Structure formats: C-alpha cells, structure tokens
Amino acid sequence: MTAAAPNYELIQQDDLETSLLEVSMGPHHPSTHGVFRMDVKLDGETVVDLKPVFGYLHRNHEKLAESMSYLASMPFTDRLDYFNSMTNNWAYALAAEQLIEIEIPERAEYLRVIMSELTRLVNHVSLVGFFVNDLGALGTPLLYAFREREKILDLFEQASGARMMCNYFRFGGLRCDVPEGWLDRTREVVDRFPKFLDEYEKLLCENEIILSRTQDVGNLSKELAISAGITGPMLRASGVNYDIRKVDNYGIYDRFKFRVPYSKGEVGDCYDRFMVRMLEMRESIEILKQALDGIESGPIMGNAGKVFKPAKAEAYGRVEAPKGELGFYLVADGTTQPYRYRVRPPSFINLTVLQDMCIGQQVADAVIILGSIDIVLGEVDR
Amino acid sequence: MSLLGGGIFKGMAVTLRNFVGSYFDKERLTTKEYAWRNDDKLPERAGDYPKEEAEQLSDTTTVTHYSRNFPMLLHDEGEPMDTVRCVACQICERECPPQCIYIEKSKDKKERGGNKAQFYPATFDIDVSVCMSCQICVEVCPFDAIVMNSQFELSTPDRFGGLLLRRDDLLKSNDYYHKIHPEEAAARDKRIADEKAAKEAKKKAAEEAKKKAAEAKAKAEAKAKAKEEMGGIEKPTETPDTPPADTKKEGNAE
Amino acid sequence: MNWELIGDILLATVPLLVIFPSMFALTTWVERKALARIQNRIGPNKVGVPLTPYGGRLSLFGLGQPAADGIKMLFKENIVPTGADRLFHLLAPILSLIPAMLVLCFLPLEFPWLNGEQNSVKAFMLDGAVIFFFAITGLNTLAVFMAGWASRNKYSLLGGMRAIAQMVSYEIPLVLSAVVVVMIVGSLNAAEIAEAQAGWNWYVFQPWGLAAFVIFFIAALAETNRSPFDLPEAESEIIAGYFTEYSGFKFALFFLGEYIAMFAISGLAVTLFLGAGGGPGVEALPWLKVIWFLAKVCILIGVMIWLRGTLPRLRVDQLMGFAWKFLLPLSILNIFIAGFAWHAKNANEGTAVSVIVWVSALITLYAAAKGLDRVNRAKVKPRAYQYGE
Numbered sequence A: 001m002t003a004a005a006p007n008y009e010l011i012q013q014d015d016l017e018t019s020l021l022e023v024s025m026g027p028h029h030p031s032t033h034g035v036f037r038m039d040v041k042l043d044g045e046t047v048v049d050l051k052p053v054f055g056y057l058h059r060n061h062e063k064l065a066e067s068m069s070y071l072a073s074m075p076f077t078d079r080l081d082y083f084n085s086m087t088n089n090w091a092y093a094l095a096a097e098q099l100i101e102i103e104i105p106e107r108a109e110y111l112r113v114i115m116s117e118l119t120r121l122v123n124h125v126s127l128v129g130f131f132v133n134d135l136g137a138l139g140t141p142l143l144y145a146f147r148e149r150e151k152i153l154d155l156f157e158q159a160s161g162a163r164m165m166c167n168y169f170r171f172g173g174l175r176c177d178v179p180e181g182w183l184d185r186t187r188e189v190v191d192r193f194p195k196f197l198d199e200y201e202k203l204l205c206e207n208e209i210i211l212s213r214t215q216d217v218g219n220l221s222k223e224l225a226i227s228a229g230i231t232g233p234m235l236r237a238s239g240v241n242y243d244i245r246k247v248d249n250y251g252i253y254d255r256f257k258f259r260v261p262y263s264k265g266e267v268g269d270c271y272d273r274f275m276v277r278m279l280e281m282r283e284s285i286e287i288l289k290q291a292l293d294g295i296e297s298g299p300i301m302g303n304a305g306k307v308f309k310p311a312k313a314e315a316y317g318r319v320e321a322p323k324g325e326l327g328f329y330l331v332a333d334g335t336t337q338p339y340r341y342r343v344r345p346p347s348f349i350n351l352t353v354l355q356d357m358c359i360g361q362q363v364a365d366a367v368i369i370l371g372s373i374d375i376v377l378g379e380v381d382r
Numbered sequence B: 001m002s003l004l005g006g007g008i009f010k011g012m013a014v015t016l017r018n019f020v021g022s023y024f025d026k027e028r029l030t031t032k033e034y035a036w037r038n039d040d041k042l043p044e045r046a047g048d049y050p051k052e053e054a055e056q057l058s059d060t061t062t063v064t065h066y067s068r069n070f071p072m073l074l075h076d077e078g079e080p081m082d083t084v085r086c087v088a089c090q091i092c093e094r095e096c097p098p099q100c101i102y103i104e105k106s107k108d109k110k111e112r113g114g115n116k117a118q119f120y121p122a123t124f125d126i127d128v129s130v131c132m133s134c135q136i137c138v139e140v141c142p143f144d145a146i147v148m149n150s151q152f153e154l155s156t157p158d159r160f161g162g163l164l165l166r167r168d169d170l171l172k173s174n175d176y177y178h179k180i181h182p183e184e185a186a187a188r189d190k191r192i193a194d195e196k197a198a199k200e201a202k203k204k205a206a207e208e209a210k211k212k213a214a215e216a217k218a219k220a221e222a223k224a225k226a227k228e229e230m231g232g233i234e235k236p237t238e239t240p241d242t243p244p245a246d247t248k249k250e251g252n253a254e
Numbered sequence C: 001m002n003w004e005l006i007g008d009i010l011l012a013t014v015p016l017l018v019i020f021p022s023m024f025a026l027t028t029w030v031e032r033k034a035l036a037r038i039q040n041r042i043g044p045n046k047v048g049v050p051l052t053p054y055g056g057r058l059s060l061f062g063l064g065q066p067a068a069d070g071i072k073m074l075f076k077e078n079i080v081p082t083g084a085d086r087l088f089h090l091l092a093p094i095l096s097l098i099p100a101m102l103v104l105c106f107l108p109l110e111f112p113w114l115n116g117e118q119n120s121v122k123a124f125m126l127d128g129a130v131i132f133f134f135a136i137t138g139l140n141t142l143a144v145f146m147a148g149w150a151s152r153n154k155y156s157l158l159g160g161m162r163a164i165a166q167m168v169s170y171e172i173p174l175v176l177s178a179v180v181v182v183m184i185v186g187s188l189n190a191a192e193i194a195e196a197q198a199g200w201n202w203y204v205f206q207p208w209g210l211a212a213f214v215i216f217f218i219a220a221l222a223e224t225n226r227s228p229f230d231l232p233e234a235e236s237e238i239i240a241g242y243f244t245e246y247s248g249f250k251f252a253l254f255f256l257g258e259y260i261a262m263f264a265i266s267g268l269a270v271t272l273f274l275g276a277g278g279g280p281g282v283e284a285l286p287w288l289k290v291i292w293f294l295a296k297v298c299i300l301i302g303v304m305i306w307l308r309g310t311l312p313r314l315r316v317d318q319l320m321g322f323a324w325k326f327l328l329p330l331s332i333l334n335i336f337i338a339g340f341a342w343h344a345k346n347a348n349e350g351t352a353v354s355v356i357v358w359v360s361a362l363i364t365l366y367a368a369a370k371g372l373d374r375v376n377r378a379k380v381k382p383r384a385y386q387y388g389e
Helices: A061-066 A071-078 A085-097 A106-134 A140-160 A182-204 A208-214 A222-227 A233-237 A270-294 A346-351 A354-358 A363-373 A377-381 B007-024 B051-060 B091-095 B136-140 B174-180 B182-230 B247-252 C003-038 C065-075 C086-106 C129-137 C139-150 C154-185 C190-196 C207-223 C248-273 C288-310 C316-347 C351-376
Strands: A021-025 A037-043 A046-053 A260-263 A313-321 A324-332 A338-344 B071-075 B101-105 B121-127 B146-148 B171-173 C049-052 C055-058 C385-388
Touching: A021 A363, A021 C154, A037 A363, A046 A354, A046 A363, A061 A071, A061 A338, A071 A085, A071 B136, A085 A106, A085 A313, A085 A324, A106 A140, A106 A182, A106 A270, A106 A363, A140 A182, A182 A270, A182 B007, A208 A270, A208 A363, A208 B007, A222 A233, A233 A260, A233 A270, A233 A324, A260 A270, A270 A363, A270 C385, A324 A346, A346 A363, A346 A377, A354 A363, B007 C003, B007 C288, B071 B121, B071 B174, B091 B101, B091 B136, B136 B146, B146 B182, B171 B174, B174 B182, C003 C065, C003 C086, C003 C248, C003 C288, C065 C248, C086 C129, C086 C139, C086 C248, C129 C139, C129 C154, C129 C190, C129 C248, C139 C154, C139 C248, C154 C190, C154 C207, C154 C248, C154 C316, C190 C248, C207 C248, C207 C288, C207 C316, C207 C351, C248 C288, C316 C351
Parallel strands: B071 B171
Antiparallel strands: A021 A037, A037 A046, A260 C385, A313 A324, A324 A338, B071 B146, B101 B121, C049 C055
C-alpha cells in the first residue's frame, strides 16, 4: 500500500507554485524516543527526504572514561542504553577482563547470563509496547509490557540495589551475590512470562490494523543490512542468521540450548522486526530456565586484585545486547586509566539506515520505522 | 486492508478481559497506589518534608530494603562526631565517578571507639544533584564508613544549597542502617566483627609470641650469661622479633 | 408573541444544555476510568469534594476529576502563536462546538414535560431532520480546517488536511447508510423514524439494517475522529494535529465539541437503527424513553472507548481506501438489498418468505464484504520464521 511515486519532481505550472513541506520532527516530538530530530521533506504526506539529526544528548562518555579509573566508568556504561544496563555492564567487563588474566567463578557466569536474558526480556517487551504506541494504540500494550517489566526491575533492584542503573558487574565477577530467595522469585517471574506473552501475542500479532500498517513498510534488504553493519534483531529480521551469543559463545552461552529466530523471507520490514523480537523472548525464557536449573552456589567474584592496573594491551569485548552488537574497545597503557575507550553502540549503527528505509514512505511510516529500529538516545549520542 | 479476519475482535476480547480482570485480580494491576503518610495528608509544597518525617516516609513506603539512593556516613552508638567511622582518607572523593564528594581533613586527631586517635572529616559534602547513586564510594571505603541511604524524599525549594548535603545531614547511626538495609547491614557487621576477631586473635597470637620470645630471650640471655660466666661464646639461635602484624591498620579499624 | 412556542423551546433546549454537557463531564471521567481499567491501572481516584479547608475529603472514586480538569483548563494561559490568524484561531473552537450542540435538537428525546401532539419535541419537529443533521455536522470539517490553517503550524496544517480528506470521505458512507432507513420509513423526520421502530422493530435486527448500522458506526468513528480513525490528531505522528497550538479554554471547547459530536452522532445512530427510545416498559412509563435513549447512547460511547483502548490507528491511504473501496460500495449495495427485501416483504406476507429474504440478504452482504475485502486486501501475508542453531 505504499504510495508508489518514485518520481518526486515538483509540478511547476505558471500560475501555481508548489514547494515541499519541510517539517522538523523533533527534538520535542512525542515519538522520537528521546531527543532526536528528523528533518523531513514532505510531498503531501510522503517523505521525500529525511535527515536524521542527533547529538542532543552527547555527554562525552568516551573522553570521560579515559580520565578516570577503569572501574569508575562502569556506572557510566549503565547510562548508555538505559534500558539494558546489565548487558552494557557485561560488554565492558568482558573487554576489561581480556586485559588481565582473571578467572570468573561459575556462579557469577550463570548470574551474568540470567541478568542479561532478563534484560533482553525487559527490552523487547517494552520495545514492542513503544512500537505499538507509535502505531497509535494509546498505550494499552505498553502498559501491559511495563507491568511485566516492573516485575523484572524489582528483581534487578533486589539483586543490585537499583532498578535501572544497576552497576552490578565487576571485572572478574559481580559486585555482590543475589539475596536469599532471589532465584526462586526469578523462577516465578520466568515461569509466568509465557502466559503474558500469549496474551500479548493475541492482542497484537493478528490485529489486521497492525498487519497492514507494518507489512511492507521500511523494507531493509539483506545486502544493505550487511553492508551497513546492522546487527541484532534488525539484521535477523532481514534474514541473516547472526547472533553473537552463537558466534562468540562468550560467557557460558555454549552450555545452553537455544535457537536464534530469523526471517525466512528477505523482506525485512517493520513486521519482521516486530515478530523476531516476539520470538526471541521465548528463546530467552528457555535460556533462563536452563540457567536457573544449572546455577549452584559458590563465590561470585574472581580474584581481581584491589587495583585494576593492566599492562599495555588492547582488547575488544562484545556481547549480543538486545539491540545488537555492543562492543567496548579498550587500549591500556599500563596506568590505572584507559588510554583509549571506544563504544560500538548498536542503536547508533542501526540508525544509519533510517533514511534509506523512510524515503518514499508516509510520515506515519517514518515514525514506526524509527520505532522498529529500537534506538535509545543515550547510546546513540553518548 | 482487511478487517474481517477476526484479529481485531481477539484483541478486543483481550482488552475486555483485562478491563474486567483488573477489578478482581490485583496481580493484573500495573500501578500501585502511592502510599501516603499514615494521616493521609499531602505535602503542601515542595520542601515541606521535615527531615525526620522524610526519613520515616522512606522507611514506611514503597522502598524495599534492597534499594539504594544516596550515600550517608555511618557512626556507631553515641554522639555522631565522637563515633563517626570516617577518617577522612579521601579515597571516595578520588574514586567518585561524577566527583560529587568534597572532603576536608581535620587538623587534629580524635580518638573514637577506643581506637587509636585518627583524623576526622572537618567537611564532608555530597552534592546529591550530581551524585548518580552508583555505590562506588561504598565499595572503595576501607573503613565501612560510607553506605547507601534509601531516603528519597529530598525535595527542596533551594536547588543549590538544599541539595548539597553537609556532614551533619549525612551522619546516620548504625541502627538506622540496620533499619533500612537489614540484610546488608547484618552482613557488614558480621564481616567487621569477623575481621576484628581475626585481628584480635592475630594480635593475641602476636602478643603471645612476643611474650614467648621475650621469655625465650630472657632464658637465652640467662643462658648466655651463664655461658659467659662459663666463658664460652654462643649466640642465641632464634631472634623471634615478630612485630604485631599490622600496627598501621590496627588503629584504622574503627 | 407565541408564548407557548417560546415556552416549549425553553422546555426543550434547557434540558439539552444541561444533560449533554454534564454527560460530557461524566464521560471524560468514565473514559479515563475505563481506559485505565483496560490498561490495568486504577485511573483518577483522588480528586473529590474537600470537606474542610484543613483536610479530609470525599473521594467518590475520583468523580471530582472533571471539575478539577475544567478549573485547570479555565485558568490556563491562552497562547496564540506569533503569526497565527488570531480571528480564525479564536473562531475555530467556537465553530466546532456550535454545530455539535445544534444537532442535538433533532434527536427525538421525548421529555415527559413536553406536551406536543406526538408527545415529542414539538419545538424542533423538523421534517428534514436527518438531512439537516448531516448538513450541520458537515460544518465541523470547516472548523477543524480553520484551526489547522490559523495556527500557523505545520503539524496543525497536516492535521487539518487529514481531517478534511477523512471527514469528507466518510460523510458519504455515513449518509448512504442512513438513506436506507429513510427509504424504508419514508420520512426524514426523526420522530417518525423513532415511531416506525416502536415495539421491537429495530432496524438493526434486519440484515440490511445491521449492515447499515455497522457502516454507520464505523463512519461515525471517523467523523468524530475517534480511534482507530484519529488521524487528524495522531499524537505519535503529528503531535496533536489541528489543536496542537490550542491551550486553555479554547482547547476545552474543542474537547467539548468533539464529545458533544460523539453524543450527537451516537444519538442519530440510536434513532436510526436502535429503536430510539424504545425498550422494555416504555408503554407503561413513557418517561422511560428518555432514559433508554440516553442509555443506548452511553453504550455506543462505551464501545467507542473500548475500541480506543484496543486499536492502533490506520494510515492515511489505508483510511481513504477503506472509505472509498470498502464502505462506499457496500453501502450502495445495501441500499439495493434493502429495497429488494422491502419489496419482497410487501409482495408476500408470511414467515417463510421473510426468513428466506432475511437469510439471503445476510448472505449477500457477507459475501460482498468478503469479496471487497479480498479485492482490497493489501499485501498482508503470513510470514515465516526459521531458527538457527
């Protein structure tokens, strides 16, 4: 149903002067997911040109990290993608752990997997809610999603003391052990999650309005996705089987049996991105169940030493964050501070194809395409 | 587009079920009613929280005892400044990622809790408008002097002065700490007690060793004297000159 | 002077001016409560009547909320953007309210204190009521576009454009589905239409009436900018559409106008298809008619709220396609079916015939709807996903 008008030459008549309507959507727009701006040129309702403008939330993350100790930038990684602080912590810890020889205890590895899969649930469930909100559904799915998110955030709070800015991972393990009974509470939440997902799917996945709004909107071809460096669910929606949990087997992911859902066709539209996330949540639940079965008591912190002072080296640690490949690149110069600290943010790189996906679509589509990319401006702007 | 597939009706059935269910099933509710004060009174304006009441509010409302908010300084039983654990070593000030702590060391030393006289913080400010509640200061503190408070009602009409917590605002008793974070506080106290016990044991052992050494020395000396008297030269075989393992740390412990 | 007429007018209008605005206030509360419950929230439950200046209040499930909202609206600053057309910026909300209030007069609300010949609203017994209704509600489009244009805001303009396209398109299926009833009754008079459905002869129980009612209701949602057709005020796309630049009391007027229009169009739907004031017990107690009428209106409003809590919104091209390619052909077909059914029924009396007519009409309509649906079906197709190990 895309308005098929590939030729955007303006109609010029002698007595009639028309011009494109330039609209600056954002930074104070309800559905730009933060302070993000799209300079849109419209022909009627059709997007002729779109220029993403960002940087409103730039806060010097990388340079700041270079002027403080390794550990001190751990809380700042929470604030990159503030929905998924646990996976951010993990990616940074993974990079730093490559700089020094360190053994990570078994229990810590299990807890890391549990935390990061819970994070994936939090992210995907609320992303779907936001996405449907962008479609115009007055927040009903969003609030259902937030109810479930709340339960998981309660778990995070019990484990780490904070709901969103967890700051829980440490080089060589975790900051503290989970309190007594936490694993049982987690199991309860995990066991009840599929029931909620069933309801969610019933509400959304067959709704004809959602189907016709999202199918064939914002198509992203396999070739473009690969050459633009897209990662995460967005890449898998375009039909590429690529998941860093499988590729790198970081942590102890090789011990769990799980599958990576990806699109069979190669359309890669908003609907695919939405469905891939719905399917991924089921797989995360499988991982969580296995991890909760496998976890045993033990120490949670390896012997990292009091002062973290690696020798001259460089390291790149990456994890499959809910939004894609999140990587940290560290160059150590033998002091207590990193010489270079670089983040490879998934939402920033996934955002680069926004223009290609939006041109030729309608204004309303531009909004949902942005929603389906799943950006968090804290990570895009850093 | 198609409207006859029935997906819309399925969705409407879900919302209807939620509409009815929310009246019967408390589990369904997304939100909880905010727990007001017991007397059902609302605060009249910003900054209307007397400090004690705010503390009480933080205790009694939605905050769980796992949650952390802003740091506080611990003191043991007694007058706060006589028992404060902080020795103004300024490690937290150095390590604080957003640099929100400001400490001035005292000029004089003061004895606290039967320990060796130590410095104390003459100024200890935390700007909670900058603090990001990361708990790094708690982790780096070697004296268990700074822990996280869970008090959240900090609204104030003064944006700069009101959010700058001074030393006396930050001082909280260990009992209060036990009240807001029972598990954590118990674990911490146990660890401190264990460490203290271990140290005492060590000290005792060291003292005993010293005593023994002294005895041995005296014996040896006596022996040597005797030998000397006898005219022979023989050096004492052992010189157990064990100093108390950590004299430096000993004074800092509390 | 015809004092009796003036008295009748007052007796007929004053209740309208009391009932519907207070229903508006109540509906905002009900809508907030219902949407909250759909979303598993509690909704407004604090605002109530203060008992003493020092504390204590009667909460009454937050029933004070509409009053609080009203007071808030009144006291908010009236902001007119620089470069806006001040006159039209002011006129637009007024113009959106007036037609909505005006058409309330044509609803066959049979107040018991009115002693007309037909025990009806004598003062407004207009023979062309249905035509008049559509003529006047059409003005609403003008108000919306006026607001969009006068605000000097690109989002407002987009909203205004969308509103015109949408309202003009949906007016056609709206009118065509109402034509069916007019055709069968043979009158444009609302009171006569109500009369024709006395007893349980509601037109919604006829296959053509059901189809017309569904089309009418969908078109009415679009006419009043309700979800899933709330494109002119699509929050996630164009902020608030045509009333982006409105604040305070002007916004309240828009709000009021929108809700009154909802009541009016639901009232018309009740009149045309749901037997107006008909219901159990009206023969014995004629004053029940007003209650039944308002209750039916409330049920329709409830369905609108329910839809709003469930559905996302359509896109502009889908919206227009739905009006022109689905609703319009179906409502034209429905006119023919109604005609045939009426003739068949007039020609042959008997239950068997009417059952055959009933069933065949229903099947034809359903088949037509299915067929149109298939023709219009976008490239919606099931997708397949695979799993990588």
